[in-house]
Amino acid sequence: MPLTMLLPRLGAGASTRGLPSLARAARRSTAPTRQPLRVAALLGKRWSSTVADAAPDAAELERLSKLRNIGISAHIDSGKTTVTERILYYTGRIKEIHEVRGRDNVGATMDWMELEREKGITIQSAATYAQWGDTNMNIIDTPGHVDFTIEVERALRVLDGAVLVLCSVSGVQSQTITVDRQMRRYNVPRVSFINKMDRAGANPRRIIDQIRTKLKMPAAALQVPIGAEEVFEGVVDILSNKAIYNRGARGEDVAYEDVPAHLVDKVQAAREELTSVLAEVDDEIGELFIEDTKPTTEQLSAAVRRATIARKFTPVLMGSAIKDKGIQALLDAVIRYMPTPMEVKNTMLDLSNNEAILDVVPYSNQPFVGLAFKLEECKYGQLTYIRVYQGSLVKGQFAHHVRSGKKVKISRLVRMHSNSMEDVDSVGAGEICALFGIDCASGDTFTDGRMNCSMSTMFVPEPVxxxxxxxxxxxxxxxxxxxxxxxxxxxxxxxxxxxxxxxxxxxxxxxxxxxxxxxxxxxxxxxxxxxGKPQVAFREAATRKAEFAYTHKKQTGGAGQFGRVVGYVEPIDPEEQAELPHEFVNNVVGGNIPSQYIAACEKGFMDGLREGFMIGHPIVGMRMVLQDGAAHSVDSSELAFRMATLNAFREAFRSSKPRILEPVMTVEVSAPTEFQGNVLSSINKRKGLIVDTVTQEDYCVVTAEVPLNNMFGYSTELRSGTQGKGEFSMEYKRHAAVMPDVQEELISAHQKKLAEKK
The missing domain is CATH 3.30.70.870 (Elongation Factor G (Translational Gtpase), domain 3)
Incomplete structure (x- = not known):
């Protein structure tokens, strides 16, 4: 059988997942570097021999073609959990629908924690699986609040596609932009769903424009709404040219009817707009567009799928989850436009071959490789969520824990449905499951022992x-x-x-x-x-270059300590090297410092970064360049050069006009327009910088940058200033220098604290 027959369908729609620049970067839980690889890379010797050894059978290809791994992500209060609840109901996973803040006090299925049901927010991501038609779906409902962003990170790390839910009134908000950035980080294609079409002020046209301008993602509607706000009745599918209505007590009966006469021209215009947008991102439609040939429905549908999987385009659907409208059409779009595990390219590192990059082969007959992406404590012990990337996992088999080198027995294998579970005997490639009794950390790789490889882990933001x-x-x-x-x-x-x-x-x-x-x-x-009082993650940083020439000399009888280091320290431009908080450069020539002591010098530099002298917080954005030095044949040692570098760094840092940095947050406040003055006043009072103010219908959205240290207690002030109608979200943006008077206050408070301890 030719190799091309066995390759997953890649083309423009393939995405590259799990390609870190270094394995240690992955183990540090930093963002993996993912770059598109040429299809030719798939023809490497190792990959082709692995595939040729065991080609997947027709049943395996059929199983994978009918499998989708998707996440539901959005800004807080956009309706993610409500959408998920309807998906579970229409797919037959649950028998009754319960609301997030329902009067029956039951709560949504995926919000199973008592705290989630009390507060009406999602705190932990919850996994489930469902079947729509003959397609199996693994679904993860993620939190919308920025404080629980790690739940979104690890969900998107293992998913093949996502549904981005947007409110028909609020549109693209601060956390929407964060989720968009996370989707791009892990190369996850998305279908956009404009929810809450029944809400006053619903305007899908404006939301599509926001996707294009704020998220920089080409987008076009696949549906035209039939009415809006309180008269929202359903949608018209542009491709099939049919009106879709939800009938029945809970919208379970889907009726396909002719397009209402007053919408015929609007549907035609929307189809032409879809064609023009696709012409810019898809070659086939582009050629037809140039030739002034109208594409067929099949050609448009295929182009939407190609462009969506290639992450060049997002199809936009609409509905109202709370009113049970539009969810079945969304499920159809997920099946039609989201990739199968075969259409997503993942990579791993071969630890036995100098961390060479290997392509994951997403078939069950390959050696097992899985990634533990989430841990959860339950009454049976630690529950470990695993995405099976390659091979299969069978109950009773042994798995190899790559990080520790230990063998662990898979004594129990389950599929999750929120906080309930179903025991299974085995799971194949592309599936998401959970294990019991496995001692590991989030981001660890498991194999069956036949391969010594590691998947990259997820990006973990720093606490603020x-x-x-x-x-x-x-x-x-x-x-x-x-x-x-x-x-x-x-x-x-x-x-x-x-x-x-x-x-x-x-x-x-x-x-x-x-x-x-x-x-x-x-x-x-x-x-x-x-x-105790919240402590902000302040940092200390230099503002100018400072040279050092330090000699560490200590004689206590017998062999002493001697080490001399010469060089300079300088600040790193955060704009140029945002991912590099510090750097050590060795420019010593001639062996003035023996090579075995260079590592000790770097350790001394790292020791100095841990605690600054102004307020005792870590030092960031520093480069230390070692230029020269001297050693003694008897008295020099690793300890001597480590101490010499540490003291040299401290002296140089004091001379570099250091400053204190504080975390600055992007704050987005939504409130009725009548309270706009109060909102602006409260932000100014907290020394915030107003970035943008948008007035939409009867409410306003104010975006500002405010120091985190000034944001404590803001929720109480906002509620009192807006009669409880205002809400805000906050996301870390960057560290910035504090004002001189604030720096003096912080230093004075730190000195006072030290004096009290003496």
Whole structure:
């Protein structure tokens, strides 16, 4: 059989997943570098021999062609969980529909945590599977709040496609832009769904324009709404030229009728717009467009699929999940336009061959390779979610934990449905499942031992806020047990003990993030805690170049310590090297510093970065260039050069006019227009910079950049200033220098704190 017959359909629609620049970067949980690979790369010797050894049979190809792995992502309160609830109902996974904030106090299926149902928000991503027609779907419902962004990161890392839900009134909001960035990071194609078409002020035309301008993604509607706001009745499918209505008590009966007479011209115009947008991103439609030939429905549909999978285009659908309209058409679009596991290209690193890049072969008859992307504690122990990328996983088999080198037995294999589970005997390539009793961390790779390879892990953002945490009952063993569990489950939740104050410090992505964990400790572990004042993740940085020439000399009888280092330190431009917080450069020539001591010099530099002298926070954005030095044949050692470099760095940093940096957040406030003045005033009072103000119908959206240190307690102020009608979201943007008076206050407070401890 020719190799081309066995290749997954790649072409322009293939995406490249899991290609880090270095394996250690993956193990550090930083963003993997993914670059499009030429199709010729698939013809490498190792890949072709692997495929040729065991070609997939027709049943395997049929299974994979009828499999979709999708996520539901959006800004908070756009209706993700409500959409997911309808999907589960129409696919027969649940028998009744329950709302996120329903009066029956049951709550949505995917929001199974008590805290989620109380607050009406999604805190943890929840996985389920369903069947639509003859296609199987693995679905992950993700949180919309920026504080739980890691849940979106790890979901998109293992998914092949996504549904981007947008509100028909609010449109593209701050977290929508974040989700878009995450989708691009992991090369995930998306179908866009404009939800809440029944809401007052619904305007799908404006939302499509926002997708094009704010998200920089070519988009066009596949549907025309029949009415809007309170008279929203259904949609007209542009390709089939049929009106789609949802009948029945819960919209379970889908009726296809002729297009209403007053919409015929509008549907024709929408089809022409779809053709023109596709002509810019798809060669086949582009040629027809130039020839002034109208494409057929089949040609348009195929072009939509090609462009969507290639991430050059997003088809836009619309409906109202709360009114049970448009969900079945969305499911049809997911099946029609989202890629199969064969159409997504993933890569891994061959650890036995100098970390050479290997292509994942998404067939069950290959050696097993899987990625653990999420951990969760349940009553049966630790639950480990795994995406099977290659091969199959069978109950009772042994798996090889790549990071630790240990063998683990797969004693129980389950498919998840929210917090309930179904036992299965085996899962094939492309599937998502969960294991019990496996000791691992999020982002670990498992194999069957036949391959020594590693998948890249997901990007983990740095925490921006900290709290001191003290248990009321200091003898309770559950305190450390809870913190250890939460750290394992959530890579953005960090815990450390302050060396000076001996306090337990927890760090996370926001106030809500940490509040949730404190509340979970009380409910799940019966541990009441007292929290201290939030601590902001300040940083220290240099502003100019500073030279050093330091000699470390110590004589205590016998062999002493001697090391001399000469060079300079300078700030790194964050615009040029955003991913590089520090750099050590060795320019020593002539062997003045023996090569075996260079690593010790770098360690001394790293030691100096851990704590600045102004307020004791880490130092960032520094480059240390080592130019010269001297060594002693007897007294020099690794310790001597490490201490010499550490002290040299401290002296040079003091001379570099250092400054304190603070996290600046992008804050987006939505409120009725009557309270616009109050909103602007409150942001100005907190030293925020107004970036944009948009007035839409009867409400306004204010975007500003505000120092995180000034945002504490803002939710209370906003509620009181808008009669409870205002809401805001906050996302980390960058670290920026504090004002001189603020820097003096911070230094003074730090000196006072040190004096009190003496």
């Amino acid at each position: 806020i900290s709290l001191s945490l003290t248990p009321k009952d200091k003898t309770s063993p559950n305190f450390s047990k809870a913190l250890n569990r939460f750290q394992r489950e959530d890579p953005t939740f960090r815990v450390h003990v302050d060396a000076e104050s001996k306090q337990t410090i927890i760090s996370g992505m926001g106030e809500l993030h940490l509040d949730i964990y404190v509340e979970r400790m009380r409910r799940e572990y019966n541990v009441d805690c007292v929290t």
